[in-house]
Amino acid sequence: MTTRRKFLTTAAVAAPVAAATTFATPAIAQSKIRWRMQTYAGPALAEHVIKPAIDSFNKVAGDDMEIELFFADQLVPTGELFRAMQKGTIDAVQSDDDSMASPTEVTVFGGYFPFASRYSLDIPVLFNQYGLNEIWDAEYSKLGVKHLSAGAWDPCHFATKDPINSLADLKGKRVFTFPTAGRFMSQFGVVPVTLPWEDIEVAVQTGELDGIAWSGITEDYTVGWADVTNYFLTNNVSGAWAGSFFANMDRYNELPDHLKELLKLTMDSSHYYRQWWYWGGEAALRVNGTKMKLTTIPDEEWAQVEAAAWKFWDEIAQESETKAKVVNIFKQYNTEMQKAGRPYRYS
Known part of the structure; x- marks a missing residue:
């Protein structure tokens, strides 16, 4: 039979061995x-x-x-x-x-x-x-x-070297913009141009571009485009x-x-x-910025662009069932927001 004395003696010897074994075993590190x-x-x-x-x-x-x-x-x-x-x-x-x-x-x-x-x-x-x-x-x-x-993100506005006060002023303007926005605005004479993002500022300075429709005024100031364009059109192509x-x-x-x-x-x-x-x-x-002058196309004239957008939606909807589903959601949403009135929509 194991006496208490013998047990303590054995345990005293075994404990350091067990401890050494425990601490000597390397931890399995989880890779980041x-x-x-x-x-x-x-x-x-x-x-x-x-x-x-x-x-x-x-x-x-x-x-x-x-x-x-x-x-x-x-x-x-x-x-x-x-x-x-x-x-x-x-x-x-x-x-x-x-x-x-x-x-x-x-x-x-x-x-x-x-x-x-x-x-x-x-x-x-x-x-x-x-x-x-x-x-x-x-x-x-x-x-x-x-x-x-x-x-x-932000709304889509035109930042240009020359003032835009009417739809006629957009004709022939070479503009850096997004593919779909460019496709839509080309019916009003805009010439969409695709360039690497970091080349835009220089392209405006050299005359390769007449303007940018890639952002709102916050980005124009943040990324330096307000330094090379003179005018900001308050009408937007999309709200966000x-x-x-x-x-x-x-x-x-x-x-x-x-x-x-x-x-x-x-x-x-x-x-x-x-x-x-x-x-x-x-x-x-818009209120406090000093680098760009604000211009506006009159509401009654800009209404032509808004009306053309709904026609454009219908054209896109005809391309596939999924696209039609998305367009129907846009129509439903905007109709409901209009019915909701202020502050959701202003007539």
């Missing part, structure tokens, strides 16, 4: 997840539309995950973002569907779809309450890409740019649940930042 994300925005704009959110994500994620952020065209041209993400060359993207040339039925609605929205809050409502999220999710899932979250976060489906599915949730919170934070940053900037710079 690393993503590469490219945004459509250049460095100055990215400081507002994406970088604060990604910095917060990395801070909270700590040793679990890190997202390395790249700016417009740094890894691949913006027009190749979708393919690069689909292949896994890039893990995630912040862009509109139109600019990154997504091969989906909903691509035409990304960026500035003419007059689909009047205010920035229209975009999240359309996606979260009127069914666009489900349509976008289905379209991208077919192609191995996860549509993560959509949000709004619609953009999204996307990810390679396999890479997204590999994330543990807590990082998926953190990613969602990060995107919501980014959306919220843009809501107030743009809304305040658009008003303040």
Whole structure:
């Protein structure tokens, strides 16, 4: 029988051995997840539309995950973002569907779809309450890409070297804009031009471009375009740019649940930042900005552009069943907002 004395003696010898064995066993370190994300925005704009959110994500994620952020065209041209993400060359993207040339039925609605929205809050409502999220999710899932979250940016205005006071003044103007917005405005004589984002400022200075219809006045000042253009047209082609976060489906599915949730919170934070940053900037710079003079096309003349937008919607709706479904949602939403009246819509 083991006596108490013998037990203590044996235990005294065994304990250090057990302890040594326990502490000598190396811990299995979990490898840190690393993503590469490219945004459509250049460095100055990215400081507002994406970088604060990604910095917060990395801070909270700590040793679990890190997202390395790249700016417009740094890894691949913006027009190749979708393919690069689909292949896994890039893990995630912040862009509109139109600019990154997504091969989906909903691509035409990304960026500035003419007059689909009047205010920035229209975009999240359309996606979260009127069914666009489900349509976008289905379209991208077919192609191995996860549509993560959509949000709004600024309205679409013309910033030009020469004043625009009538529709006639738009004729022949070479303008950098989004594909669908350019397609729509070409019926009024606008000549859409596609160039790398970082070349725009110089192209205006050299005369290659007569203007820009890529943003509101906040971005014009932020990225330096207000320094090379003289006039800002207060009429807008659309009330808010619609953009999204996307990810390679396999890479997204590999994330543990807590990082998926953190990613969602990060995107919501980014959306919220843009809501107030743009809304305040658009008003303040119109009133207090000194670099651009405001011009306006009379309402009765601009009504021709608004009427043409609904005809354009019908043309797009005829292209496919999915496009028709999206257009019907836009029509339903805008009709209801008009009926709701102030502050949702002004007649």
